[in-house]
Amino acid sequence: MEIRPWGYRLAAVVAVSGLLVVGLPVLYFLTTYGCGEDEDRLAGVMAGAAVLDTAPEGADAKDRYQGCDDDDRFVVVGTQYRYGGSAENALAHYGRAAGADGWRPMTTGKGETVSGCFTKSMGGTTAYLGIEGPDGGLLHVEITADRAGSQWC
Known part of the structure; x- marks a missing residue:
């Protein structure tokens, strides 16, 4: 059986098309997915x-x-405390501490303050400081940010 020259061309076109259809998405995934140096x-x-x-x-x-979420590439840094005090005392403390560190209270579109949430520019993006708890004796103080401009409170 003799293979005609157009048969080689057709096989080459099919092979190149397959590489493009499968290879490019794989290459994109391998080179851009997940957290990296920026995060x-x-x-x-x-x-x-x-x-x-x-x-x-x-x-x-x-x-x-x-840590950093590989899917959405948001970064989180925080401290967890054992704390038997009230949420009101914790929020009052962090309201003062956040203000001293340059954080602003987060506000809604109506100008209302969001309890336990502060914002500040960090590393070229907006970071969000959240105070949660104490729940079950644990107080969470966490900063979250990403390069996509997401809001975290």
Whole structure:
């Protein structure tokens, strides 16, 4: 059986098309998916926030953490405390500490303040400081940011 020259051309076109259809998405995924140096730099800036190193009276540091979500590439840095005090005392403490560190209270479109949420420019994007708890004796102080301009409170 003899293969005609157009048969080779057709086979080459099919092979190249297959590589493009399968190869380009795979290449894109391998080169752009997940957290990278930009997110590491942002996490480093966020981890240096003074507000993460302050705690209300009676709070004991339990855990300091930082991470990045590979899918959405948002960065999170926080501290978790054992705390038996009230949420009101924690919010009052962090309202003062956040203000001293340059954070502004988050406001709604109607100008109302969002409780336990503050914003600040960090690493070329807007970061969000959230205070949660104490729930079950745990108080969470967390900064979240991404390059997509998402709102986190």
